[in-house]
Amino acid sequence: MNIRRKKIGSQTYLYLEHSLREKNKVLKKELYLGLELPPDIEKIKSNFLYNLLQEKYFNYFDQIKYHFADELKDMPPTAREKYLNYFIIKFTYDSNRIEGSTITLKETAKILEQGIAPLNKPIEDIKETEAHRQVFQEMMKHQKNLTLPIILYWHKLLFQHTKPDIAGKIRTHHVKVAGSKTEFPLPAELDTLLREFIQWYHHHQEKLHPLELAALVHLKFVSIHPFSDGNGRTSRLLMNFVLHHYRYPMLNIKYSNRDSYYNSLERAQVKKLEKVFVMHIFKRYLKEYQKYI
Numbered sequence: 001m002n003i004r005r006k007k008i009g010s011q012t013y014l015y016l017e018h019s020l021r022e023k024n025k026v027l028k029k030e031l032y033l034g035l036e037l038p039p040d041i042e043k044i045k046s047n048f049l050y051n052l053l054q055e056k057y058f059n060y061f062d063q064i065k066y067h068f069a070d071e072l073k074d075m076p077p078t079a080r081e082k083y084l085n086y087f088i089i090k091f092t093y094d095s096n097r098i099e100g101s102t103i104t105l106k107e108t109a110k111i112l113e114q115g116i117a118p119l120n121k122p123i124e125d126i127k128e129t130e131a132h133r134q135v136f137q138e139m140m141k142h143q144k145n146l147t148l149p150i151i152l153y154w155h156k157l158l159f160q161h162t163k164p165d166i167a168g169k170i171r172t173h174h175v176k177v178a179g180s181k182t183e184f185p186l187p188a189e190l191d192t193l194l195r196e197f198i199q200w201y202h203h204h205q206e207k208l209h210p211l212e213l214a215a216l217v218h219l220k221f222v223s224i225h226p227f228s229d230g231n232g233r234t235s236r237l238l239m240n241f242v243l244h245h246y247r248y249p250m251l252n253i254k255y256s257n258r259d260s261y262y263n264s265l266e267r268a269q270v271k272k273l274e275k276v277f278v279m280h281i282f283k284r285y286l287k288e289y290q291k292y293i
Contacts, residue, residue: 050275067292068249092132097255101125124162166228182269184225210246214239215281
């Protein structure tokens with residue numbers, strides 16, 4: 001994306017310019033900025049790019065949904081179960097590993113498939129591996145709308161055996177994330193913010209595309225940061241609750257991609273650019289399910 005200057009007579013006009021590839025063609029799109037560079041140019045860039053790609057992305061997402069559904073329909077029940085178990089193992093491993101778990105992917109599979117726990121790993125990490133699968137399965141079975149009580153219940157299941165003092169409880173203290181510039185809300189703000197979050201979800205759930213809704217649910221919830229621990233894991237579960245509810249394949253944020261994931265999340269939070277994180281999720285989703293397009 002470039003800023004182009006167009007001189008007409010003695011006056012210079014500024015335009016935001018971006019090139020898009022459509023099949024074998026390159027199309028140039030532009031947006032008039034004015035005579036001077038606007039102070040909120042980063043926000044304008046984000047919105048411009050998002051609006052350009054929105055229709056293209058949403059078309060791809062819907063192709064993914066229908067082709068994935070066709071593939072699942074043709075699978076024998078045992079193959080579908082195997083696919084889901086594989087996703088649960090990967091999702092549990094990556095989501096916990098991002099938050100500092102020492103359990104490897106192979107150990108996660110042994111814990112969840114065979115009930116065999118590694119001897120040299122913290123019992124807390126083992127129990128949270130087992131609990132994460134339980135919460136995921138509860139999330140998959142939940143047919144009703146998203147509410148704060150169900151979120152608190154999932155959080156309680158996640159930590160009741162390892163951190164019972166915080167399990168399912170809204171924090172009453174200030175929090176910081178090491179290495180992050182993000183400032184999180186004060187405890188006195190949380191009740192209002194959580195109530196507004198649920199209201200926002202109910203108001204927008206039929207207005208936004210499910211992929212956009214899922215990404216924003218993740219971003220908004222983790223930015224509220226209502227728990228002492230487990231905000232990232234809960235947010236990724238909520239993202240997949242939305243995707244599963246609308247019958248889109250779910251998304252695993254891989255531990256190996258954590259740096260770009262965290263960078264887009266922090267940039268969206270610090271600069272108040274939600275679409276930065278939404279676009280990151282869009283691109284990650286397309287890369288994960290490219291074969292269905």
